[in-house]
């Protein structure tokens with residue numbers, strides 16, 4: 001198996017279009033060397049970076065955030081298991097937030113999400129007269145859930 005991949009080979013194996021790979025490279029997310037004829041060649045290990053970028057973007061993580069995460073990996077050598085573990089630790093909080101958001105979306109999409117539309121019967125209770133607008137723009141029940149659980153009979 002070749003040590004260096006052409007952009008076409010990287011694209012075929014990763015499932016990411018060459019134009020997107022060039023864009024990722026322009027942003028400094030992935031790296032290549034150039035042949036004498038000025039053609040890009042990628043270390044095979046770039047496949048893991050591309051996969052990380054692809055999946056992260058697929059779940060809605062901004063490229064700038066992905067770039068910050070990847071910046072913790074060494075650019076001048078192949079990332080080791082320890083390098084990926086360090087990135088994973090730094091990345092965990094962000095992933096936890098995304099998972100929580102997706103869970104709220106899954107669990108509340110049939111009910112009021114606090115977006116101001118007042119189109120569902122449940123909006124009457126959850127967002128009477130759009131009082132949730134005071135918490136900010138957007139579907140605040142999804143994006144800005146209460147941080148503290150409501151008091152229970154035992155905690156009062």
Ligand code: FES
Nearest residue numbers: 112116117118123
């Ligand atoms: S779903 Fe939009 S305000 Fe309730």
